[in-house]
Amino acid sequence: MPSILMDVDTGIDDALALVYLLSRPEVRVEAITCTAGNVGARQVALNNLALLELCGRAGIEVAVGAEVPLEIPLVTTEETHGPQGIGYAELPLPKQEISSRHAVEVWVDAARSHPGEITGLITGPLTNFALALRAEPDLPKLLKGLVIMGGCFNYQGNTTPTAEWNVSVDPHAAAEVFAAYSGLPEENLPVVCALETTERIELRPEHLQRLAEAAGAEPELVLPEQPEGQRSRSGNPLVACLSDAIRFYMEFHRLYDQGFIAHMHDAFAAAAAIERTPYGTRPATVHVETAAPRLVGTTVADFRGIWKEPSNARIVTSNDPAKCFDELISSVGALAAAVGKRP
Structure with missing residues (x-):
């Protein structure tokens, strides 16, 4: 049974990633830790708790971590993910x-309690994990693996011309994390899902x-010709929640001339973390820029040594x-069907 410890800044695509993992009966979500990023860390935690309850999975520990980056001021992105981080979706306060x-x-x-058993999945800034490495430098050896959504390599950034959002929020944390893995055996190195492959996961109305x-x-029709902010009429609460969240994300992407789509970066990373979607990797030495003003957050990969x-x-x-x-829709759809049958 795969055991996943998630670190998130939920976030619309984080929300889909969480719901997807909850939909997999063979996956154990060990805990969810929250960092500031898309919205503040405590709002992230409330989003996660509400999603757990919506999916019938209350009881998973949700903990708040860093509320600011290691060295620079916090920047959040409500214009991308909505004032509460889940677009137009509205969920009741969790119990x-x-x-x-x-x-x-x-x-x-x-x-420490489950050495070699837990895979870490980080879909937000790397602040919490950097702090955890300071407390336990052997984390890379204690974890079964680590999957990171972040960075971009020889590809345009989505925050600056050269930087991806998660890394740009806390580049110093990202630099510490990659440094901690330097020189480990290849099978222990983190799998990095960067923009050049996550932006291929384009969720469309169909x-x-x-x-x-x-x-x-x-x-469920979420169409570009409909009024902005139109709410789902679905009688299925999980379908309605995801539709309302994703409509906001689609409208954001359209505003920036990317089409009426939504890049599901984190959902891909989640499927990769439990090996339910095919992907290939290449080892590299990653450098994170933390000093040059216009290049802060830039990730550079040396593939050739x-x-x-x-x-x-x-x-x-x-x-x-x-x-x-195919994997996301069939699995989340099955969970939504179960949620829709609950009294």
Whole structure:
């Protein structure tokens, strides 16, 4: 049974990633730790708790960690993910409380208690994990593996011309994390899902229609010609939640001339973390720029050993969007069908 410890800044695509993992019966979500990124860390935690309850999975520990980056001021992105981080979706306040433990304690305790069993999945800034490495430098050896959504390599950034969002929020944390993995055996290096492959996971209106069909719900039409902010009329609460969240994300992408689509970066990373979608990797030495003003957050990969430094990452170089969406839709659809049958 795969055991996943998630670190997220939920976030619309983080939300789909979480729901997807909850939909997999063979996956154990060990805990969810929250960092500031798309929205503030405590709002992230509330989003996660509400999603857990919507999916019938209350009881998973949700802990808050870093509320600011290591060295620079926090920047959030409500214009991308909505004022609460989940687009137009509105969820009731959760009944379960945020854990009294700090995210660092959760990471360290879980890794020490289950050595070699837990895969870390980080879909937000790397602040919590960097702090956890300071507390337990052997984390890379204690974890079964680590999957990171972040960075871009020889590809335009989505925050600056050269930087991806998660890394740009806390570049110093990202630099510490990659340094911690330098020189480890290739099979222990983090799998890095960067923009050049995650932006291939383009969710379109027809995918939401297929999700509603898989859930046994009435047709769900999220179309570019509809008024902005139109709310889902689906009687299935999970389909409605995801549709309302993703509509906001699609409208954002259209505003920036990317079409009426939504890049599901984190959902791909989640499927990769449990090996339910095909992908290929290539080892590299990753450098994160933290000083040059216009280049802060830029990730550079040396694939050819020009720096003569050990590899510290396995960068995803190929994936299959169609197979990824087949997996996401069938699995999340089955969970939505179960949620729709609850009284």
